[in-house]
Amino acid sequence: MTRAAASARPALRPELCKGCNRCVDTCAQGCISPGGEVDPLTGLVPIDLSLDACTGCGLCVEACPEPWGLRFDDGAPPPAAAAAPRDLPGEQLPLPGGGALVLKGAHASAIGALLAGCRHFFGYPITPSTEGAELMARVLPGLGGHFVQAVSEVAAVNMIYGCGGAGLPAMTFTSSPGFSLMLEGISYLIGAEVPGVFVDVMRAGPGLGNIGPEQSDIKLLCRGLGHGNTRAIVLAPATPQEMLDFTLLAFRLAFAYRSPVMIAADGYLGQMTGRVHLPGALVRPGLPAWAVHGDAAHRPNLISSIHLAEVDLEAHNERLQAKYARMIDAEQRADLYRCEDAELLLVAANTPARMAKGAIRALRDEGIAAGLFRPQTLWPFPVRALRPLLERTAALLVVEASDGQLEDELRLALSHAGAGAGIPIHHVRRMGGVLPSQREIVAGARAALAGRARA
Amino acid sequence: MTTFYRRFERHDHAAGLKGETTHYCPGCGHGLIHKMIADAVEALGVQDRTIAISPVGCGVFLHYYLDVGNSQASHGRAPAVAIGHKLANPDAVVVSYQGDGDLASIGLAEILQAAQLALPITVIFVNNAIYGMTGGQLAPTTIMGQKTATSPRGRDRGMGQPLRMSELIAQIDGQAFVERVALFDARQRKRAARAVEKALRLQVEGRAFSFVEVLAECPTHLGLTPVEAERWVKEQMVPVFPLGVKKDLGADAAPPFEWPTPSFDPGRVLAALGGPAAAPERFCDGFPRTAFGDDVGLKLAGAGGDGAQTAALLLTKAAIQEGFDATHIPSYGPESRGGTSYADVRIAAEEVLSPAAPHPHVLVAFNAPSLARFGPEVAPGATVIYDSTVVPAPASLGPAAAVIGVPCTAIARELGQPMVKNVVAVGAVLGATGLFPAATLQRALRQALHARPALLPVNEAALARGIEAAGRRPAGGTPTPDR
Ligand code: SF4
Numbered sequence: 001m002t003r004a005a006a007s008a009r010p011a012l013r014p015e016l017c018k019g020c021n022r023c024v025d026t027c028a029q030g031c032i033s034p035g036g037e038v039d040p041l042t043g044l045v046p047i048d049l050s051l052d053a054c055t056g057c058g059l060c061v062e063a064c065p066e067p068w069g070l071r072f073d074d075g076a077p078p079p080a081a082a083a084a085p086r087d088l089p090g091e092q093l094p095l096p097g098g099g100a101l102v103l104k105g106a107h108a109s110a111i112g113a114l115l116a117g118c119r120h121f122f123g124y125p126i127t128p129s130t131e132g133a134e135l136m137a138r139v140l141p142g143l144g145g146h147f148v149q150a151v152s153e154v155a156a157v158n159m160i161y162g163c164g165g166a167g168l169p170a171m172t173f174t175s176s177p178g179f180s181l182m183l184e185g186i187s188y189l190i191g192a193e194v195p196g197v198f199v200d201v202m203r204a205g206p207g208l209g210n211i212g213p214e215q216s217d218i219k220l221l222c223r224g225l226g227h228g229n230t231r232a233i234v235l236a237p238a239t240p241q242e243m244l245d246f247t248l249l250a251f252r253l254a255f256a257y258r259s260p261v262m263i264a265a266d267g268y269l270g271q272m273t274g275r276v277h278l279p280g281a282l283v284r285p286g287l288p289a290w291a292v293h294g295d296a297a298h299r300p301n302l303i304s305s306i307h308l309a310e311v312d313l314e315a316h317n318e319r320l321q322a323k324y325a326r327m328i329d330a331e332q333r334a335d336l337y338r339c340e341d342a343e344l345l346l347v348a349a350n351t352p353a354r355m356a357k358g359a360i361r362a363l364r365d366e367g368i369a370a371g372l373f374r375p376q377t378l379w380p381f382p383v384r385a386l387r388p389l390l391e392r393t394a395a396l397l398v399v400e401a402s403d404g405q406l407e408d409e410l411r412l413a414l415s416h417a418g419a420g421a422g423i424p425i426h427h428v429r430r431m432g433g434v435l436p437s438q439r440e441i442v443a444g445a446r447a448a449l450a451g452r453a454r455a
Numbered sequence: 456m457t458t459f460y461r462r463f464e465r466h467d468h469a470a471g472l473k474g475e476t477t478h479y480c481p482g483c484g485h486g487l488i489h490k491m492i493a494d495a496v497e498a499l500g501v502q503d504r505t506i507a508i509s510p511v512g513c514g515v516f517l518h519y520y521l522d523v524g525n526s527q528a529s530h531g532r533a534p535a536v537a538i539g540h541k542l543a544n545p546d547a548v549v550v551s552y553q554g555d556g557d558l559a560s561i562g563l564a565e566i567l568q569a570a571q572l573a574l575p576i577t578v579i580f581v582n583n584a585i586y587g588m589t590g591g592q593l594a595p596t597t598i599m600g601q602k603t604a605t606s607p608r609g610r611d612r613g614m615g616q617p618l619r620m621s622e623l624i625a626q627i628d629g630q631a632f633v634e635r636v637a638l639f640d641a642r643q644r645k646r647a648a649r650a651v652e653k654a655l656r657l658q659v660e661g662r663a664f665s666f667v668e669v670l671a672e673c674p675t676h677l678g679l680t681p682v683e684a685e686r687w688v689k690e691q692m693v694p695v696f697p698l699g700v701k702k703d704l705g706a707d708a709a710p711p712f713e714w715p716t717p718s719f720d721p722g723r724v725l726a727a728l729g730g731p732a733a734a735p736e737r738f739c740d741g742f743p744r745t746a747f748g749d750d751v752g753l754k755l756a757g758a759g760g761d762g763a764q765t766a767a768l769l770l771t772k773a774a775i776q777e778g779f780d781a782t783h784i785p786s787y788g789p790e791s792r793g794g795t796s797y798a799d800v801r802i803a804a805e806e807v808l809s810p811a812a813p814h815p816h817v818l819v820a821f822n823a824p825s826l827a828r829f830g831p832e833v834a835p836g837a838t839v840i841y842d843s844t845v846v847p848a849p850a851s852l853g854p855a856a857a858v859i860g861v862p863c864t865a866i867a868r869e870l871g872q873p874m875v876k877n878v879v880a881v882g883a884v885l886g887a888t889g890l891f892p893a894a895t896l897q898r899a900l901r902q903a904l905h906a907r908p909a910l911l912p913v914n915e916a917a918l919a920r921g922i923e924a925a926g927r928r929p930a931g932g933t934p935t936p937d938r
Binding site: 013015016018019020021022024025026041042044059062063064065066067068069093094095096097098099100102111114115117119120122139141142143144145146148150151152154155156158159160161162163164165166167168170184185188192240268271272273274275282283284285292293294295296298299301302303304305306308309351354355356357358359360361435437438439 | 459465467472475476477479480481482483484485486487489490493502503504505506508509515518520522523524525526527528529532535536537538539540541542543544546547548549564565567568572640641644645648674680681682685715716717718719720721723724725727728733734735750768771772775776780781782783784785807808809810811813814
């Protein structure tokens with residue numbers, strides 16, 4: 001307390017006085033004067049106090065910028081240490097079964113978020129991701145939730161930081177240019193270990209580009225989540241059903257790892273309508289022990305990514321590295337289609353993976369043993385599932401709607417794993433809002449195998 | 456003073472004096488403002504509920520000191536972080552603490568939006584007319600003529616005039632309390648303390664957005680002693696940044712904000728999503744035995760208002776309700792510039808592999824450009840249906856097995872509802888290919904029109920007329936325009 005009983009008098013430990021002298025002139029009784037001696041502990045010159053005439057008015061205390069500088073000793077005992085907060089677990093509430101729903105990918109993802117217990121959406125409209133946001137805007141108010149259209153993607157990601165920091169599931173829908181704007185904030189989320197789910201409905205770039213589908217952000221998602229040593233799980237759905245399932249999963253992973261989780265969707269997938277089954281339960285979220293929730297239990301907590309001392313920041317980085325290692329170990333996911341006997345392995349994610357599936361059927365009809373290796377996590381790349389397939393593989397064919405961003409992930413993963421040496425890697429790529437067509441993939445596959453025959 | 460940590464453990468592990476003194480320079484205004492916040496929190500009895508958002512700037516280490524929930528924001532974004540916290544837990548008392556670079560430069564958009572939303576959060580804006588932490592550079596609030604590291608000859612016209620944030624915030628509509636205060640003498644400090652307490656109280660009562668700008672001393676970068684700096688603020692800053700209440704439109708009397716309670720009730724959630732889908736009755740007897748195998752591709756193409764997408768969605772829904780897999784992808788690609796909007800539909804017994812239909816088994820063309828563009832691309836043995844009211848009979852479509860003109864537009868006009876020409880076309884698809892029984896699509900129509908039942912009869916009639924019109928066509932390779 002600044003003020004105290006009239007009889008009380010200010011007290012000062014000289015080593016806590018910085019000698020700013022802001023208090024000196026406030027004392028009408030002249031009790032305070034600039035000091036004359038350097039304090040040996042601080043090297044500063046504290047004030048001189050002589051309190052004979054002090055009336056206890058407290059103006060000097062109000063003038064002192066130091067919390068434990070000039071003050072009335074209120075005699076209050078130091079507060080008892082608060083009990084350490086505990087995790088309040090979430091709950092699964094059963095959903096009645098029913099028939100299949102017919103949903104757009106973006107809507108399926110939004111519904112996944114709602115079923116994951118997300119009641120907070122923060123975003124900025126950007127095509128082709130707006131359908132997801134619009135569903136949230138329609139539904140959230142009726143469920144006691146909050147939809148905030150932020151002033152920009154920069155604000156949106158920081159609202160997620162606040163809401164996630166408070167321990168609640170929060171999300172956004174965005175598309176490539178908006179995702180670029182969010183990267184600084186995502187680095188803060190990773191650094192401060194704040195959960196949040198980002199659905200990036202990737203569109204064609206660079207720059208304003210167009211609103212056609214592209215897998216344009218794979219390098220950002222896997223290698224470029226803002227500044228610093230950042231990594232986050234990147235889920236890559238290929239169907240409306242996976243848009244729902246992966247969004248649900250993303251929230252679970254975000255809280256399990258205290259980390260943002262990315263969902264890489266492409267423009268087609270957001271717009272694609274398909275068959276979607278709801279899960280058997282929805283989630284009522286809990287409240288993690290680490291949250292800064294604004295209540296007594298969580299008062300001791302701090303959400304922050306600043307570690308001023310190099311040793312502290314390095315230790316923090318080491319902790320994050322250990323977390324990334326756990327993700328690499330536990331979260332690799334892949335879908336294998338007709339890989340059992342495949343000598344040509346197509347590698348593709350998102351909608352291009354479906355074009356690739358169509359091509360595989362056509363290739364099989366021609367007698368070519370082709371299979372599809374579909375990473376469902378772009379990071380960590382599911383190299384563990386790929387490795388055993390390589391023994392039979394004569395060639396890899398990466399099918400993607402980008403300039404080779406998926407292929408780079410594949411090559412890095414193979415190289416780190418010391419696998420795949422000698423297996424040629426071919427590609428079918430489209431850019432600019434165009435997906436590789438089945439016909440192009442079939443032609444690419446034939447060429448890949450013909451190349452091998454010549455070699 | 457229990458709202459301060461007794462020892463500042465986060466300050467370099469509280470080694471030595473760092474456990475009890477701030478990191479601020481001697482005489483810096485920040486410490487005074489921290490104390491005012493601490494006092495207000497204590498007076499209002501909200502220490503457990505308070506969350507302080509530290510900015511980037513000299514106030515970055517606010518969390519060393521205030522024994523409340525703490526969150527550290529990126530540069531300028533503290534109001535956005537505060538909104539996230541407040542909406543997560545409206546019971547929390549959220550204080551965004553920001554300097555002038557943070558709030559009035561890099562974070563302009565965030566603070567203006569926070570003021571516009573006028574949620575009951577509190578912003579404490581420390582204006583000391585300079586960038587402290589980065590070493591004394593020009594701030595948006597640096598006054599004219601003031602020398603800084605990046606205005607070595609003094610702020611001049613080319614650097615713009617100082618920004619008066621309180622006035623800017625005050626002119627935004629909404630329930631808000633905005634006051635500018637100072638710290639340069641005992642009287643100002645008392646006023647400042649009162650303003651901070653009022654700002655927090657308005658939030659605790661849930662009434663208004665509260666914004667307190669504090670003119671503060673940065674003796675270090677003014678190159679002045681703390682006492683000289685107080686005088687500088689009084690003489691140089693106050694004329695530019697007049698003190699006082701800038702807005703208080705009865706904030707005390709504003710009705711408290713009403714906060715919803717989040718619901719996780721499965722019934723309510725399902726209702727919000729349009730109700731649980733009952734497992735539907737099936738009218739098909741196994742996957743349709745067409746000439747197209749177990750993975751049928753359809754393309755519906757026309758101009759913007761032709762209803763190709765709606766028709767495609769109808770077919771997709773109908774297929775899924777029959778227990779098949781189906782997809783629909785709309786395309787408004789570069790073709791739309793030529794007036795073409797097309798939809799790809801795939802229907803598969805088990806799983807749609809590729810959702811695209813570049814070489815469809817069934818093409819529906821609502822206009823001539825669509826037929827010209829997609830007709831030559833159809834799969835061998837395909838069925839092509841075109842609106843013969845508006846599309847002249849094509850010469851030849853190569854591999855297509857059946858090219859059927861159906862006067863979709865004319866039939867729809869006859870029915871008195873030109874909009875239903877797409878449903879006529881859907882009927883024609885059924886009639887020509889036997890893809891689904893009529894009942895499958897009748898159900899899809901009923902569901903699509905459940906909110907507009909008056910339109911159901913004309914749609915059902917359109918479906919029936921389409922089936923009939925195409926069903927009369929003989930299968931064969933010759934184009935057979937209806938008229
Ligand atoms: S640089 Fe200025 S604002 Fe920063 S601590 Fe020092 S006096 Fe305070």
